[in-house]
Amino acid sequence: MLAGIDYFIVIAYIIGMLLLGLYFKKYVNSSEDYFLGGKSLPFWAIGMSIVVSDIGALDFVGVSGQAYRYGVSVGNFDWVGSVPAMLLAAFIFIPYFWRGGMYTIPEYLGRRYNQKVRTIASVTWILFFALDLGVLFWASAVLLNVLMGWPIWISIISTAGVVGLYTYFGGITAVIMTDVVQFIIMFIGGFALVFLSLYEVGGWDNMVEKISTMGPEYRNHFDIIQPQDTKSPFPWTGILFGLTFVMANAYMIGNQSIVQRCLTAKNEWHAKASMIFGSALKMFIPILVLFPGLMAVVVHPGLLDGDQALPMMIKSILPPGLVGLMFAAFFAGLMSSVDSLLNSTATLFTKDIYEPFIKKGADDKHYLKVGQITTLVLLVVGVATSPISSDFPGIYVAIQTFMSYFQGPIFAILLLGIFWRRTTEWGGLSALVIGIGFAVYLNVFKEQFFTIEDPFLYISWWSFLLSFIINITVSLLTKKHTEEQLEGLVFSSKILVKNKNL
């Protein structure tokens, strides 16, 4: 448990976050303010927010743990697994979403294919986000319980109260701006940890030498590219096909909570710049999360649970004050993931489900209220379902696996939707439905198809490939869209050179 100054810092951080988040209430007067920050935010804030929401506290701990177990190859997720995809998103996809004045990714799919594709994509994301919410509430509560000694239910309700209040009132502006603070604190605390850890292990060369002599299981710890028959979940084939080609692109281009941030930019230049700036910042993430995990191999050898590596390093290496700051950043990481899910789910529900199916053509204040009420309902659902996580310890992994079911198919229809004029509504719909079904099938019978324990990278790749082929085949057999229907929705080389200020 934390004591003294560190305890005070965590409390001050939580209260400060609440006050800061509530400050942004004054900027919310319409549904556009609530869901898109009034399209007025600068690129640097959005870029920082993208990085922070991508690397939440659970990933922070998880990546360090994997670096402890498998070495530097986990860094692929933040380098080849992010940077190329973010650049592709910045130059090709974001301009279309931004120029189209869209609120959600399914909205693009609806315009490019049909309403059914939009609804299926939206409902899938809503289900995923809603399930994830309970898990994140539970994780936050466990963290508060361990650090501060608060009972679990008090911890859950305080997290929900703080995050819920500022997300309900401040909308996405509050979400992004609280991320900026978290980013700065995470980077300063993280670099302090790396610096002190290096000092503790006697420098980089000394650490490499020590780890290399620790036994055969550490032989590949410094190989960024792992052989295909590796015991780790990161063989090079999976990294190249599953991660670089599919999951990274699907995440950076097709994930509502990431793309929605870019749509809050004040103009198209800022929207693109936010992704490019985010990709530059992303390259530092492995240094912050991977290195402490590696150094823990020397400082705390023989940990049974690799996920303990980072918390152990923070407790044993950082001085008083920074321990509190880093744990506050952890907690803020969880808060950031929760507030992103709340706001994105409210946007998806209001724009893709409520507006087209429940009440069309109502005034803007009505949709703002619906967004806020949806946030409250999600908060209650998240709190009520959070204890389920304690009964199913593997639920976080299961939810991430669930995400790999639909990322491949969604990316396949997004990619063909933008780059191939001939793709049709039936092509998109069949690719989405069959692709998701195929991913579920592969996962259920994974022992028969794959030799590694957790083949989520391969499942993404094969479901993407099947969806891609089905989309092409069905599109060629069905009636194509007219040129008017495709206007502003398919690729044109002009998008690369011209900015448009709406």
Added chain:
Amino acid sequence: MDETEFNGRLKEAQINNALGVFILVFGIIILFAMIYTETFVEHMTDMTAGLLLISIGGGMVWKARKTMKKLREKKKNNMEI
């Protein structure tokens, strides 16, 4: 500068001011935490982190207030004309 641009820039400055204050206060707390450290390295780490936060926060507050002042003066001049 039209009304929308003016409001946009004012909003950005106000947001930066709020963020800056938050980061500045945290920097001061970390600097204060120096008195709880034991070794020289710990002492220096807290001091560097604290000063870095204070500079970032202070810089944001200074820049935001300068912008807000400039914008208000511009608005006043426009109204006088």
